[in-house]
Amino acid sequence: xxxxxxxxxxxxxxxxxxxxxxxxxxxxxxxxxxxxxxxxxxxxxxxxxxxxxxxxxxxxxxxxxxxxxxxxxxxxxxxxxxxxxxxxxxxxxxxxxxxxxxxxxxxxxxxxxxxxxxxxxxxxxxxxxxxxxxxxxxxxxxxxxxxxxxxxxxxxxxxxxxxxxxxxxxxxxxxxxx
Amino acid sequence: xxxxxxxxxxxxxxxxxxxxxxxxxxxxxxxxxxxxxxxxxxxxxxxxxxxxxxxxxxxxxxxxxxxxxxxxxxxxxxxxxxxxxxxxxxxxxxxxxxxxxxxxxxxxxxxxxxxxxxxxxxxxxxxxxxxxxxxxxxxxxxxxxxxxxxxxxxxxxxxxxxxxxxxxxxxxxxxxxxxxxxxxxxxxxxxxx
Numbered sequence: 001x002x003x004x005x006x007x008x009x010x011x012x013x014x015x016x017x018x019x020x021x022x023x024x025x026x027x028x029x030x031x032x033x034x035x036x037x038x039x040x041x042x043x044x045x046x047x048x049x050x051x052x053x054x055x056x057x058x059x060x061x062x063x064x065x066x067x068x069x070x071x072x073x074x075x076x077x078x079x080x081x082x083x084x085x086x087x088x089x090x091x092x093x094x095x096x097x098x099x100x101x102x103x104x105x106x107x108x109x110x111x112x113x114x115x116x117x118x119x120x121x122x123x124x125x126x127x128x129x130x131x132x133x134x135x136x137x138x139x140x141x142x143x144x145x146x147x148x149x150x151x152x153x154x155x156x157x158x159x160x161x162x163x164x165x166x167x168x169x170x171x172x173x174x175x176x177x178x
Numbered sequence: 179x180x181x182x183x184x185x186x187x188x189x190x191x192x193x194x195x196x197x198x199x200x201x202x203x204x205x206x207x208x209x210x211x212x213x214x215x216x217x218x219x220x221x222x223x224x225x226x227x228x229x230x231x232x233x234x235x236x237x238x239x240x241x242x243x244x245x246x247x248x249x250x251x252x253x254x255x256x257x258x259x260x261x262x263x264x265x266x267x268x269x270x271x272x273x274x275x276x277x278x279x280x281x282x283x284x285x286x287x288x289x290x291x292x293x294x295x296x297x298x299x300x301x302x303x304x305x306x307x308x309x310x311x312x313x314x315x316x317x318x319x320x321x322x323x324x325x326x327x328x329x330x331x332x333x334x335x336x337x338x339x340x341x342x343x344x345x346x347x348x349x350x351x352x353x354x355x356x357x358x359x360x361x362x363x364x365x366x367x368x369x370x371x
Binding site: 010014015017018019022023025028031034038 | 181211212213216219225229301304305306324325326
């Protein structure tokens with residue numbers, strides 16, 4: 001009996017609390033702002049796979065261009081005696097950047113959680129090309145190749161590492177997408 | 179009067195909002211918004227989560243206004259949208275994981291379940307505190323049954339559980355509320371006039 005009275009009393013008090021006037025967390029203008037932002041986010045989410053595919057394609061193109069050019073056996077441009085000295089700081093920066101990228105790439109998990117055939121093939125191909133370039137550069141150094149030739153190879157290597165980083169990053173984003 | 183089921187919105191205003199008139203939509207927002215937010219806060223407790231669910235509910239309202247046939251008041255229709263969204267959140271693995279982080283294995287008290295609305299009276303404050311001591315599911319059941327007028331069958335359907343689940347949750351929630359409110363009542367009785 002006492003319990004029934006208590007329960008009725010609690011129910012009455014709950015309903016009274018339900019009648020307490022509340023307020024909206026934010027006004028109409030803020031609601032509209034959040035609504036537009038949310039719609040924009042949905043559009044981006046919907047188009048994310050296409051964006052990733054475009055990034056992979058762009059990376060593949062960037063990779064392909066230097067190799068297409070190297071197939072023509074062009075003569076290296078004649079550099080002035082000062083050119084090597086002037087370019088040195090930039091080259092060092094570029095090499096440092098490449099090393100940083102390689103460090104980041106080394107930190108990535110070796111086993112891909114989800115293997116997407118396109119991206120995986122691109123990564124493997126880029127890694128092979130970098131390894132081949134490393135071999136070539138070692139051989140050229142042993143044979144006493146000209147500095148300009150070594151510079152060209154170094155630049156080519158930087159481009160490959162850049163492309164690899166872009167593809168790996170795109171793949172990482174794709175894996176994180178639910 | 180802040181319960182959704184009791185808010186009256188004119189058909190003419192709904193028709194204008196359905197046609198995309200922003201002023202009409204803003205008027206509906208101001209009319210039903212406070213009750214929608216109060217309900218979502220009651221059901222999920224956490225303010226930030228309630229804001230997200232409120233935003234979601236109001237967006238769905240304006241997106242689906244064309245489907246509203248007017249067979250029931252707009253508030254009832256909107257309440258269903260809000261309740262469904264809140265219960266989806268309460269059932270989500272993310273929410274359950276969050277509760278575990280916050281309170282370990284202790285299922286009795288959740289720090290995030292702070293008092294919901296700014297209470298305007300001492301009695302309302304007591305109720306808020308007592309409600310905050312309930313688990314989210316128990317609070318949702320007691321609120322839907324006692325305040326929103328849902329039946330045990332409707333609550334069971336909403337949670338995808340049996341009627342006895344709803345009854346036992348309500349019984350335990352009321353027992354806990356009784357316990358939580360008792361000391362305050364004793365204190366009031368002893369207060370010298």
